[in-house]
Amino acid sequence: MSETETQKVCCKEDQGLDTAELAAELAAILARHADDPGALIAVLQETQRLAGYLPREALREIARARRTPLSHVYGVATFYSQFHLRPRGDRVVRICHGTACHVRGAPEVTRVVTEELGIKIGETTDDMAFTLESVACVGCCGLAPVMLVDGVTYGQLDVSETRRIASRLAEEAAIARGEAAPSAEDAE
Amino acid sequence: MSAHAPVEIAASGDTIAIRVCTGSGCAMNGSLAVADRFENAAEAAGLGNRIRVVRTGCHGLCERGPVVVVGETGIFYPVATEAMADAIIEHIASTGDLIVEEYLFRSPETGEPVAAYSDVPFNAAQRRVVLRNCGVIDPEDIDDALARGAYEGLRRVLHDFEPDALIEEMKASGLRGRGGAGFSTGQKWRFTRDAPGETKYVICNADEGDPGAFMDRSVIEGDPHSVLEGMTVAAYAIGATSGYVYVRAEYPLAVRRLRKAIEQARERGFLGQNVLGSGFSFDVRIKEGAGAFVCGEETALMASIEGERGMPRVRPPFPATSGLWGKPTCINNVETLANVSWIAAHGAEEYAAMGTGDSRGTKVFALTGKVRYSGLVEVPMGMTVRDLVFGIGGGCAEGHTVKAVQIGGPSGGCLPEHLMDTTIEYGTLAAVGAIVGSGGMVVVDEKTCMVDFARYFLSFTQDESCGKCVPCRIGTKRMLELVTDITEGRGEEGDIEKLERLARDVQRASLCGLGQTAPNPVLTTIRYFRDEYEEHIHDRTCRAGHCVELSRYVIDPELCKGCAVCKKHCPVGAIWGKVKEVHDISQDRCIKCGQCQESCPFDAISRV
Numbered sequence: 001m002s003e004t005e006t007q008k009v010c011c012k013e014d015q016g017l018d019t020a021e022l023a024a025e026l027a028a029i030l031a032r033h034a035d036d037p038g039a040l041i042a043v044l045q046e047t048q049r050l051a052g053y054l055p056r057e058a059l060r061e062i063a064r065a066r067r068t069p070l071s072h073v074y075g076v077a078t079f080y081s082q083f084h085l086r087p088r089g090d091r092v093v094r095i096c097h098g099t100a101c102h103v104r105g106a107p108e109v110t111r112v113v114t115e116e117l118g119i120k121i122g123e124t125t126d127d128m129a130f131t132l133e134s135v136a137c138v139g140c141c142g143l144a145p146v147m148l149v150d151g152v153t154y155g156q157l158d159v160s161e162t163r164r165i166a167s168r169l170a171e172e173a174a175i176a177r178g179e180a181a182p183s184a185e186d187a188e
Numbered sequence: 189m190s191a192h193a194p195v196e197i198a199a200s201g202d203t204i205a206i207r208v209c210t211g212s213g214c215a216m217n218g219s220l221a222v223a224d225r226f227e228n229a230a231e232a233a234g235l236g237n238r239i240r241v242v243r244t245g246c247h248g249l250c251e252r253g254p255v256v257v258v259g260e261t262g263i264f265y266p267v268a269t270e271a272m273a274d275a276i277i278e279h280i281a282s283t284g285d286l287i288v289e290e291y292l293f294r295s296p297e298t299g300e301p302v303a304a305y306s307d308v309p310f311n312a313a314q315r316r317v318v319l320r321n322c323g324v325i326d327p328e329d330i331d332d333a334l335a336r337g338a339y340e341g342l343r344r345v346l347h348d349f350e351p352d353a354l355i356e357e358m359k360a361s362g363l364r365g366r367g368g369a370g371f372s373t374g375q376k377w378r379f380t381r382d383a384p385g386e387t388k389y390v391i392c393n394a395d396e397g398d399p400g401a402f403m404d405r406s407v408i409e410g411d412p413h414s415v416l417e418g419m420t421v422a423a424y425a426i427g428a429t430s431g432y433v434y435v436r437a438e439y440p441l442a443v444r445r446l447r448k449a450i451e452q453a454r455e456r457g458f459l460g461q462n463v464l465g466s467g468f469s470f471d472v473r474i475k476e477g478a479g480a481f482v483c484g485e486e487t488a489l490m491a492s493i494e495g496e497r498g499m500p501r502v503r504p505p506f507p508a509t510s511g512l513w514g515k516p517t518c519i520n521n522v523e524t525l526a527n528v529s530w531i532a533a534h535g536a537e538e539y540a541a542m543g544t545g546d547s548r549g550t551k552v553f554a555l556t557g558k559v560r561y562s563g564l565v566e567v568p569m570g571m572t573v574r575d576l577v578f579g580i581g582g583g584c585a586e587g588h589t590v591k592a593v594q595i596g597g598p599s600g601g602c603l604p605e606h607l608m609d610t611t612i613e614y615g616t617l618a619a620v621g622a623i624v625g626s627g628g629m630v631v632v633d634e635k636t637c638m639v640d641f642a643r644y645f646l647s648f649t650q651d652e653s654c655g656k657c658v659p660c661r662i663g664t665k666r667m668l669e670l671v672t673d674i675t676e677g678r679g680e681e682g683d684i685e686k687l688e689r690l691a692r693d694v695q696r697a698s699l700c701g702l703g704q705t706a707p708n709p710v711l712t713t714i715r716y717f718r719d720e721y722e723e724h725i726h727d728r729t730c731r732a733g734h735c736v737e738l739s740r741y742v743i744d745p746e747l748c749k750g751c752a753v754c755k756k757h758c759p760v761g762a763i764w765g766k767v768k769e770v771h772d773i774s775q776d777r778c779i780k781c782g783q784c785q786e787s788c789p790f791d792a793i794s795r796v
Contacts, residue, residue: 037494037495038494038495038513039495040496041492041495042475044478045478076497079497080479080480080498081479098400099399099400099556099594099597099644100557103557103558103636103641104557111782135438137397137402138212138438139213139396139439140216140402142249142253142556142563143216144556144557153216153217159782160786
């Protein structure tokens with residue numbers, strides 16, 4: 001994680017999270033697993049549920065409490081794709097890239113969504129509205145190609161259906177920012 | 189049964205079970221609301237005490253989900269909706285008949301309705317051993333499982349077998365590990381039992397990571413007790429008192445159902461102290477993975493359970509002698525364990541009667557891709573790939589032809605059409621470059637570029653390589669660069685040979701199964717589709733029209749009406765033509781964004 005990214009994390013943390021409450025809940029998690037030497041992953045999973053990502057301070061605290069180097073905690077946290085060291089968008093759009101989805105058009109779905117949301121896979125919009133991710137396989141291959149928005153599944157997508165869903169998402173975010181009236185038409 | 193034999197439910201005292209699939213696939217398709225609707229409609233129609241809505245695991249035919257199966261004769265309603273639920277209940281209430289003909293599945297050949305789920309061509313040739321209870325029982329109700337014989341195998345084993353005899357029984361069944369490697373389950377148990385040490389562990393590997401595979405998830409979601417029973421039997425055989433299920437965190441429903449099943453099994457004495465009064469004790473904990481494909485490898489999996497980075501280590505020592513926390517450990521896959529509980533109940537002889545040669549029993553496959561009926565299928569070993577893809581899967585949709593079948597995911601290989609009479613056996617599939625693997629089977633048609641397909645799998649394994657050993661970390665990276673160059677029009681003479689050489693090195697020198705098998709998709713596509721590689725390199729063409737850099741957008745003059753919509757959408761002004769005249773695309777200017785094709789109201793634009 002670069003220095004600028006780190007600063008971003010801290011800013012978000014200061015603005016968005018009640019750090020005292022977070023610390024109390026983290027302490028409870030650590031206490032619950034204190035006797036289990038193999039619980040580091042479980043601790044990280046539960047911690048991430050608190051904030052949606054793993055704040056740097058939380059990693060420090062986990063290392064301190066479990067008497068292990070921060071590098072060790074960092075090493076485990078960065079090994080697994082489930083863990084995020086940066087805050088994620090309010091809405092997470094995940095495009096399945098399983099084999100069935102790939103042969104049934106996931107690349108096209110990805111192209112359309114990246115165009116509509118203006119971010120690439122792995123990125124978060126500046127206003128923190130969306131994070132776009134690719135997942136290896138969600139395992140509902142009968143519905144391929146599949147996209148998930150906050151856990152809601154959209155299956156058997158084609159280009160026009162994907163564009164309809166993605167442009168609606170972008171529009172909703174614009175409304176939330178106060179930039180567009182709810183009935184705004186495509187400006188073209 | 190005749191399609192018009194009304195079942196007089198008013199006269200019969202039986203309850204009618206309406207089995208609604210609530211596996212992940214159907215649930216994502218809205219089956220939970222359908223199940224609720226059936227319940228509410230039945231209540232409203234005064235049938236609340238006669239109709240029992242069972243929220244089951246996977247029925248198999250995910251493509252036509254949500255799947256609903258009504259009554260013991262199994263009347264099948266595909267693509268069920270809430271409105272259909274209302275209509276079906278109303279029909280049952282007014283006529284006593286379970287069949288609403290207009291909602292039935294229709295044979296694509298004859299157009300005739302097929303009433304019973306078991307008569308649908310998709311099911312006709314299947315043999316459900318592992319999936320025996322999936323789609324039948326409510327996986328959250330242990331009584332449902334018990335009524336179908338759950339834990340009878342465990343009871344029999346504890347009563348009739350000494351551990352050593354049980355291991356011999358398992359060897360006699362011919363069962364081989366279903367996670368991919370295909371090692372004899374009985375032999376694995378023998379090594380673990382014979383290893384010195386007081387504390388031993390059983391681990392259920394439910395870290396199903398192959399893209400396009402959902403066999404293990406479906407088993408846990410549909411019949412978690414079959415897995416727990418299998419683990420308990422394994423523990424008794426090897427002398428373990430505690431076990432872990434290592435399950436993907438991406439499978440929240442499976443985790444929830446497993447947790448519930450463990451609680452219920454403890455309450456009934458199938459797990460915990462003194463199992464069924466036998467004096468043998470065993471308990472199970474769940475460990476949720478955190479998203480790393482390599483953790484399917486057994487030494488990496490154990491590192492992950494210990495809370496570390498999931499990196500494999502050199503074997504030997506094998507887990508059977510030094511595994512989790514350094515103790516002897518037996519790791520079996522979900523499907524293997526579901527087979528174990530069946531063998532425990534029915535005996536080795538009956539199991540070995542299924543299958544052929546050194547491949548006994550059945551195999552579950554996730555049949556997906558460009559096939560008419562995607563879904564979860566279970567067939568006896570020895571069936572041909574063709575019978576599976578065409579007989580069960582219905583082949584490709586109309587107008588398309590099967591080009592290849594990919595078996596075994598990122599570790600497996602592609603079989604071309606002319607090898608589809610190969611039987612599904614460990615040896616025969618290995619001989620043609622594929623593997624039985626964990627059970628992913630992806631059908632591709634003429635629109636799939638085989639070079640890009642190989643690139644797809646390689647990009648997956650390269651991304652998931654843990655980085656510990658050089659051949660895998662750098663070898664897969666270099667291979668991916670070469671294949672990507674070929675798909676993007678930068679291929680050079682000699683690239684294919686370079687790829688083959690690298691592939692063999694990566695296979696031979698990698699530390700674990702991930703690297704050792706990662707080159708397989710590349711090697712088999714070169715072996716069977718070498719001409720496609722050569723076309724990409726020498727002619728700079730992609731016959732599937734898939735590789736963007738090697739294909740172009742063209743307007744069909746027969747279909748073009750000159751409406752100018754494409755011209756308006758083209759961001760670079762590459763389309764020209766007068767209104768009401770056929771338009772054309774300037775290939776020099778085109779950036780291949782696809783906007784024209786997407787916007788054309790007459791489907792006149794295609795990529796070739």
